[in-house]
Amino acid sequence: MVKSAIAKPPATARDADARRFLVALGERVRTLRERRGQTRKALSSATGVSERHLANLEYGDGNVSVLVLAEVAAALDCPLAELIGDFTTASPEALLIRSLLEGRGEDDLRRARIAIGEVLGDAPEVPSAAARIALIGLRGAGKSTLGARLAEHLDVPFVELSREIEQLAGCGIGEIQDLYGASAYRRHERRALDEVIRAHERVVVATPGGLVSDPANFKLLLSRFTTVWLMAEPEDHMQRVVAQGDFRPMAASDEAMADLRGILESRRDFYAKSDHRLDTSGQSLDATLAALIRIVETATGDPRESA
Secondary structure (H helix, E strand, O other): OOOOOOOOOOOHHHHHHHHHHHHHHHHHHHOOOOOOOOHHHHHHHHOOOOOHHHHHHHHHOOOOOHHHHHHHHHHHHHHHHHHOOOOOOOOOHHHHHHHHOOOOOOOHHHHHHHHHHHOOOOOOOHHHHHHHEEOOOOOOOHHHHHHHHHHHOOOOEEHHHHHHEEEHHHHHHHHHHHHHHHHHHHHHHHHHHHHHHHHOOEEEEEHHHHHHHHHHHHHHHHHHOOOOEEEOOOHHHHHHHHHOOOOOOHHHHHHHHHHHHHHHHHHHHHHHOOEEEEEEEOHHHHHHHHHHHHHHHHOOOOOOOOO
């Protein structure tokens, strides 16, 4: 019998490679789940995969079948290839573009994204974009409270995008997710965003915290609005949510806080793409509003006397 000329690597090396792959896979699954604001329990319910199996997957323990990955990818509304780690191999041109971007820093990638948008006719509408203000950040950052008062000061409409999504869908956000899934929710989110852009050249919008999880919707927001990230410490987010009358996090406060920190960490780099940022922790509502007004008036070139 003729032996292969190519020797197989030792079992220990293969095991190490497999372990690295599984750990990286688990990190991508966990990051995608947290970015979308899903708990492991919610993902388990959506996929039919046990929480224990999902935990093993996220921590790179054991093996995982392609069918399980397909269920997880569908529930996270992403291509299966994105979980595997390579979603840019669809064509030779995609590979060439990827090779240009590999190893580049965030500034280079931002310039490349803008340049590609210009080539494809997707450049920002600068005059309208400057006059539309979008507040982004986690729930409890103050988007609704500050947004309404900012709109009143600027004498422009105020829109809560979540309410617009519910009107378009004819049901609540939770029902959209439960009945129709993440893909349907993102479609309604895009329709609502398109409607706001079509209807208003000057407006203040409070966006859902998870909007940054959809690259297409977030790209549209960045190109058509002046964006402000309302930042806060995780504890402040939690306290404000409870103050709004939602006591659910208190049922398992340690787990809820861990989930919140994970969501914030997974979205931080996306929120950081905003044009401006404002820390809402450690100061009064009036002081925060005054700071937000200064940011917006400087950005839009429309200074007014503070109220």
